[in-house]
Amino acid sequence: MLRHLCLVIFLLFAYATNAQVPTTEIDTVGVDQDSLSKTRFIKQLGNGYFPTQFLDIDLRYLVKFNQYEGFRTGLGGVTNDAFSAKYRINSYVVYGFRDHRFKYRIGGGFRVNAPTNTWINLSYTDDLQETGSSDFITDKRFFSFFEPRLLNINLFHKYITKAVSVEHSISYHLLSETELAISKIDPTYDYLYRLDGIDYKNWHVSTAKIALQWSPYSTYEVKANDAIVEKEDGYPKFTLQLTKSFKDVVKGDFNFFKTDFRAIHKFKYNEQSFTEATLTTNIAFGDAPLSHLYHAYPNNVNKPTIIKRFSVAGINSFETMFFNEFFSDRLATLQLKHYVKPFDIGKRFKPQLVLISRFALGNMNNIARHQNIDFNTLDRGFSEAGLEINKLLFGFGLSFAYRYGAYHLPTFEDNLALKFTFNISL
Template sequence: MKSFFTFLSLCMMIFGFSQSKSKTANSENGKIQEIETIILENKSDPKALEILRKADRLYYSNSPRSLDSYSYKAYEKVSLDIDQDSISNFKEAFNKNIHLFNKKKRDSLSDISARQIFARSKLFLWERAQEFKYSKRFGEKINILDNRISGLKQPINELITLQSNRNKIPHQITQENRSLYHFFLSDTIVMDGRKTFVINFREVSYRKPVKKRKFTGTVYIDTETFGIKKIESLSREKDESRVSSTWIYYNSKWFLAEERVKMEMSRMVMEEDAEQENDQAKRPQKKIRKSFGTYAYLYAEYFDFQSPVEENKSDFKGYTFNLKNADGKTLDQYRTRPLSDREMRTYKTIDSLGRIYRIDSKAKFATGLINGQIRIKSLDFDVGELVNYNLYEGLRVGIKTKVNENFDAYVSPDYYIAYGFKDDSWKYGLGIDFKTTLEKNSFFRIEYTDDVFASGEFHRRLWNFKMRMMNYGNNINNDKYYHYKGVSLSYLNDVSNGLTLAFAARRNFEEAQFDYNFRNEGAGFHNFNTLFTLKYSPNSTNIMTPQGKSIVEQRNPELYFNFEKSFSAFGGDFNYTRFDALFIHNFKTLIGTTGFRLYGGMVFGDAPIWKNFTMNGMASNSRDLNFNLTSFLGFATLEGGKYYNDRFIAYYFTHQLPWYFKSFGQNVSSVDLVLRGTLGAMKRPQNHQFDYQQLDKLYQEVGLEWNNFLSSYFNLGLFYRVGYYTTGNFKENFALQFKLKLLQF
């Protein structure tokens, strides 16, 4: 459910309505944002813990995913409003203060308009109807049957795919969060004709004052199957926040049937004149301050359960998400109850404001950043090309623009131009895409490029924006670049939801921009090569939008594979074969979450140094302290641009401990243990005449990463080199590393 309210906060920012206070319901997400400390001593009822262990262990066998097939529908409604019991009082206070509002010179949503809206309607309303289909043979298909968001004329496809926690085990049940609560078995009752355990819980840091609740939530567990029947979670203070999820027993499995959330977002204060006695009329008028809470509400109902269902391959064709309709005209077919008059007025009020405040364009701008783009009418600007830095170019600034579907649905030209301040040179590229269909990613591309690139880079074809952004710091201390100029023809096709294939043929002139001689033949050569790329991500979910494929959720495992072949045809000077592969996965255990990246590559035949592997070092030997930004495949303590191999293997392991703590602020911190290592070799080092070294012994570094460092949105990593390459100089072995938390693992 966290994603729903992240979106709601985004909408509030788009409107200009700021929050003065924000609290998070205790069960709203697994990040435990109200935990103040961790008490390791377990004081829970042993009987309650044993029941929860069984519920956790049997969760999958009790869930619909253990069936061969099923289908059901859902109707969801998300809104932002004042407390329902305060509407009449709010209207009265608003009417008494209307003369004060009229004296304002500037009417803005954050100042006056929000109060005016609440006087007659909600501030925000979002409805959605979905159909969920599942088959063990064909996977999951989610059809968005209809959707309507107040204030938006056009759907924001990246947002309407947001999902609740319908397929995720509640975090109160999981073993890693067991120490965050105290659980007490209080009763056994009958619910819907089935005997049910009643387990109350509260946070371990919770100390009950007089006016606060004794417990902050209740879990209801079926006594026969140990399936979860219901979870209720309350805020510490009464009437602030509430989360409730209910399951029903159907076909011997527990299906989520209903979700209700009430979460306090902010408070508004209005003043009104106090009534005075006649003998006090000459005294200054007293003011009465009235406070009204604004709340986010979620209501979701799941219905029309069927299992088993007829499994037609055509029903699961394409990407995971399929948008059937998005104008709200068919929502009446799926509403489980009619809209209230206040809700009906919301669409009329907010839609009119949406036109005035251009909410559509603001929302598209905000969501475009998710994919690294800034959209202005028919042009998309690549955020990743605006500012970069490496040791060869220094500060690099540029602009990359692509003509989007607003100009033409099938043809999309693009160009970029960039300038490096240190090498004092311009770079540019021109390209054009020709789509073969609008149902999936499938297009031909022709491009001409005149640019520079780091020597020995691992292929990043088909990496998404987040992965590329994580790798921006990879060449901060690498000055071994080569210049390339030429033309390429490529084709990309999404064979299925989880499999993408790409093929490219290129003819370039390539030349080292450093003191280099290859086989005593110089530093510049013609290269004609082909590149085959495969990406396999079977568990990721995607949706096709007018802008192209959008990744809804990137899930592991993932495999990236590149096979490059150079030919002496068409004037090419080389005849080598190069491949590399990257495998990413993570998994949870009782002792935390472990993630790893395994990657490597090999070159057969003679290839210039820039077609070998640079080993991804990011450290600088000229600085007193190694400080760098995170890299998806880099080493914090390894000197950049110094080591090259024609074959190597590497690993990156990280383990997040199930231990949460707070320094200050609202963010909860945790600690990751990190281990990185690599080993390689160079078969014919005599081919390369320049100053470099082989990395032919195992290189390792260990690290400790503090997530949400000092309650910020950054992670701070401390790394130290261990093993064969350790030196007696501490500054060479030690490195600090910063990472934006949103990049995750």
């Protein structure tokens, strides 16, 4: 199966990058078309794709690094409307040089209704996921040219997932996705989940998910191919996801229920100064192993001095919270970021100050079920505050954060985080 996937991706890549469209007549609006083509190219690049004639190459899979795989490199992509407006192929293959293992996804879909942008998707994925992370399936795209947290993550679990999903636009402002999936989970670290006298080293989960994404104040437009495109971001934005795991359904080992919610609001004062607030709540009921619980996206490595902990700050991560320090089955986080108007020092030198406050509150039932791993809960509330000075040089800046409150550490230096930032936009 992997050999066939590699062949398909290679042929698509070769065809997309080498195919040419013959020119038979002079285009009187060539300049305008060229401008539109450049605009589309830059937009796609900013979304993490390198567009070619029939295939948009996914830049997320080119090169990455983490503590388990070492360097991870590969190739992936999704076919575009020039290939077909009704069918798409979305696949990738990567290789980890430290664990010496291929990971891949074979996926595709077909559109059943253009006005509501309704797609039915099928996929088979064999890959890794960070333990404690939680994604919304309606977030089809999150791309950053550089993912700083990934460098220091060491707690992963392998998963093999077969899934079928349905995407549907209930309205321009309300998107939905439903997914049925069966997964085999195998932690890469020494962990056992003890339930009813049985120690599970690996397990199967059979899940049903439904997610809703509501953007009541965004504006949209309909393209010539009936595609619905967001023209302008509007705030607030809301996302709700419900997950149910079924025991004894297609080998499912556990019964649990999860509800995840996120609200994002932006308070604009002028074109260049605003405050962004992000509230998330996550709750898991029932018999959920650590792979399906939550952390608050920590980004501080477990090293003794501030210099050895020097790394790159994340986008929405807790910079003074150590990796694997806290896990929760009930978690709420609030992040406030105030962007000050950039300092107009020079034509190409306009650094920007960002003031940041982050809060997290969580807890966990049945901690004793999680064997061979030590962690704390967030029942007393975690707090940190800091600032960033971005875009000092080639997109790089500096970040400073301080940990205070109930989880303030005895040694002053252990409460500090000093890091680079990296911000670039197209």
